Amino acid sequence: MNMTKTPSIPSKPIPRFYFILLFLIIFVFIYWFRSSHSSSSTNGFADVSQLPKSSLFTYTNISSQVFYSETQGILYLPPNGQSAHFVSLKSKAVRGNHRHKDNENSISGEVIILLQGQFHFRIGDGDTNQYEDHQFDACKMGIIAFQFSADKCHALKNIGKNTNWFASYYLKSKEITKPPVDKEGCKKMLLT
Numbered sequence: 593m594n595m596t597k598t599p600s601i602p603s604k605p606i607p608r609f610y611f612i613l614l615f616l617i618i619f620v621f622i623y624w625f626r627s628s629h630s631s632s633s634t635n636g637f638a639d640v641s642q643l644p645k646s647s648l649f650t651y652t653n654i655s656s657q658v659f660y661s662e663t664q665g666i667l668y669l670p671p672n673g674q675s676a677h678f679v680s681l682k683s684k685a686v687r688g689n690h691r692h693k694d695n696e697n698s699i700s701g702e703v704i705i706l707l708q709g710q711f712h713f714r715i716g717d718g719d720t721n722q723y724e725d726h727q728f729d730a731c732k733m734g735i736i737a738f739q740f741s742a743d744k745c746h747a748l749k750n751i752g753k754n755t756n757w758f759a760s761y762y763l764k765s766k767e768i769t770k771p772p773v774d775k776e777g778c779k780k781m782l783l784t
């Protein structure tokens with residue numbers, strides 16, 4: 593019997609186009625994997641150099657006030673003498689849309705610590721009606737703390753699907769029991 597050569601697969605070289613396509617897919621995949629799995633945070637805290645810049649607030653280093661337990665989660669303890677409030681925010685809910693202003697300036701500043709979730713933050717000047725909008729994802733960016741003067745209008749909205757958590761405390765210039773809250777002065781920049 594005459595052994596005929598088995599027909600071989602046509603040995604046309606694979607077009608270069610497919611190699612380029614393959615490398616492109618691998619590259620895009622690695623890029624996607626890196627950006628979705630490595631948060632830009634250092635030890636759970638957001639990398640401030642990657643966060644949006646603002647003229648209305650500054651970022652605060654709270655690394656010595658936060659304690660993390662693998663089994664329990666995050667504990668935030670404010671600096672000595674400051675009583676913080678911890679606040680949850682349901683999906684799509686808004687808090688704030690106010691400023692803390694009285695004749696004595698009894699509250700000089702406020703610190704807000706975004707512990708978990710996706711937030712929309714609006715901060716503005718109720719006297720000039722200029723404001724800024726920022727979005728923060730504490731799950732991706734890490735824990736974010738910022739400080740602003742209490743006469744700035746401020747509002748936080750949960751733009752995620754789950755309940756968010758944040759903490760906050762006032763920088764007081766005198767001892768007060770009830771913080772002054774002014775909603776009227778902020779009604780031109782309501783976050784809804």
Ligand SMILES: *[C@@H]1O[C@H](CO)[C@@H](O)[C@H](O)[C@H]1NC(C)=O
Binds near residue numbers: 656
């Ligand atoms: C924040 O403060 C801690 C000490 O409390 C320090 O080790 C750390 O480097 C500071 N981080 C930044 C980004 O300045």
